[in-house]
Amino acid sequence: MLEVLTIPDPRLKEISAPVEEFNAELRLFIAELEETMRASPGGVGIAASQVGSLQRIVIVDVSSKPDITHHGRLVLVNPEILAWEGMAKGREGCLSVPDYTGNVIRAKKIGLSAFDEYGKPVSYECEGYEARAIQHEVDHLDGILFLDRLVSRRTDLYKR
């Protein structure tokens, strides 16, 4: 189990560097990162920067949610979101921001490419809750928290 950083830890605002070597050490770290995510109640995603390791790695697994489209356990190394479609407001929380949730607008559908933990190129088309989770985690790699993207509860209703 790794320690999850919480704000205002400055490492959460850093930009993470791409992974260059896909070796046993990387896979060991990914296993620890996944264990940390699964040990957090309700946690469906984690980024390496959340445990203070500034590498471009995220893990997402939304399969515990009923009735949604998903790809199961996703280990995404050096992920690149290449396509965005639609916009939807949704509620997010973060392991690094305890006891607070807020509304964020994200793309409904995304297309992305990445590498798995063995260095094999992968690509996915994701939507809804899974797409939201991936966008949230990929933001962490650029030092962006959901707090940086909050929209007011009133915004969608009252904005002219």
Added chain:
Amino acid sequence: MENNWYMLTVIGKDRPGIVAGITTELYKEGCYLGEASMIRLGGDFTIMMMVQYDGNEQALENCLNPVAHKMSLHLHLDKIKGKLHDHRTPDVSITVYGADKSGIVAKVATELSGAGLDIFNLESIVGGSKEKPIYIMQMEGHADKGIDILKQKIEKLTSKEIEVHLEIIDTMLG
């Protein structure tokens, strides 16, 4: 000091500087601020704010009285338990709108409360025009008896005069 919490209520004609004026005095007096809701309602500005303070109620009031007098604000203090870090996560967001008619809030709130809705926050606005006012209300809360029963109730509430929408809040924790 840990348990010495007050709920401070402030109301007055809206003008720039109310938040700065009040919070500066509290800061100078050594207060710690908790959660707050500050909003302009009609032409008035309102503050409900948790304040932790070492002294008694009278001393707190005395420190705020000059700024309250200067800005024509009404103050009120209540001793509270002041529990922080204990938020419940809402699972529904409900929007109600329609022609402004008396009884709309009472009707909706009574029906939804009967169906198990615990409201955490509610904001409402009278929009439209003087001749044709419309009432818009948005709330978030928890469906204590499940979302299905709430949905059934909302279907019955929706009529020619009012629209009621329920949106599930499915929080993504990442």
